[in-house]
Amino acid sequence: MEADDADRYRAPALDKGLDILELLASVEEGLTQAEIAKRLDRSPNEFYRMLDRLVRRGYVTKLEGDRFTLTLKLFGLSQLHAPTRRLASFATPLMRELAQRTKQANHLVVFDRGSAVVIAQHEAPDYWGISIRVGSHISLFDTGSGHVLLAFRSDEERQMMIAEHARSREEVNLGPEFHERLAHIRERGYEMMASAQTAGVHNLSAPILGPDGRCIAALTCPYIALVNAPASPDISQTITMVMKTAGELSLLAGSDVRTPA
Template sequence: MVENEAEGEGRYRAPALDKGLDMIELLAAQEEGMTLKDISLALGRSPTELYRMLDRLARRGYVARRGDTYELTMKLFLLAHLRPPIRRLVGQAMPIMRRFTGAAEQACHLVKYDRGNLVVIAQVEAPGYWGVTIRVGARVGMVGTGSGHVLLAQASDEERRLMFEEHEWMPYEPRAPKDLEARLAQVRASGYESMESQQTAGVYNLSVPILGGNGTVLAALTCPFVRRLENPDAPDLDSVLALLLDAGRELSGIPAGA
């Protein structure tokens, strides 16, 4: 009885672990490094109690020290990509994504839902010297992006409800509009999303689902389409969408023409 009560009220605590996780989450949100004093002020803790923890994180490679500042390394990101499902998906996707960018002359990225967040897990830049890309590891919105619409559209009603419950809404991210269900039904029927970007003017988000063997959605493949004025012969939006649909079907294991 005591054990159940403790579990229900969250009384199983690990202060040292919480302290380390607090610092990792704080540093992950910073564009630049932070001094020990800055970290202690942000967390409301004394520099003395944080220093040893920071030293251990640095020795284990999670944090790097640059002069008197600390910043997060890529170790957590690399550990996440050691998970077999993600490694396998990215490994299968990259050759297909590279072929797409070469033919479409556009960039593309792969987005996966992970415990409340939509995360870019792979990206390929457009050929040439410019293009629109989103960095790997970036979080994207759920209702204001093509990737989000595709992932929501392919989910069941119960899965969609849980996705909204778990989602960590970002400050700039719009809330779900009243006509979202109708939009998702349209995406589900067509098999893709094509919409003006709500983040960048002049960009059109083209997104298609990547499906698993049992029909569940694994990820979304998205192309931030921009019209290339320097090359009048570059594929237009409809042509790029057709190439993206082909890439999505190939990644989903759907035979050509099916």
């Protein structure tokens, strides 16, 4: 495109908004309005209305000390597009194999605009199993998938995820025990917990990590003891298989995570 054409189709307000988003994406601690203006070599007053709109639309949040930082809304939007479809596509054969080996159902969950959302699932191969419908929105706070999605994120990202969840659902008060649990999950590499929704079910969840080491999805097996199939894997064997499959999916996603033996 020639320079005259580039000038002819300029959209100054859009350019200003994109400049702010790109700048905030490059810093971790956030910036004040004055710092944004200085870095972009503009007057602070030029950014007041634009920052206000970005905050109201949920792309930017205002922290203590009048600092602005990105929310996870752009990340959530990206999850709805091709990357999520590719992840589900890559996961399908591995999830099928996992179901066959464990004799249990399993599902894949991502964080999207305040909720943990099921994007793929595979039924148990035999008569019995617990499955969750694709498209279901589940809690971040009392599910294995939600715990894993929160545990393998930075403290700042975790707080934004919790804040977005509170805006889209009920506001909750999380004590220090909850954050200690997340730290323990991160340390051991998985979550194993009794289901808060269904008696007799244990959620076995492991993270799928991206190239930057952050969790992009959770692979979860709602484990039930099968009394009619005594040769089926027990819960310890099953979580090992879930972690192995999650590790293989992490490698496909570009992570250098090592798959458990």
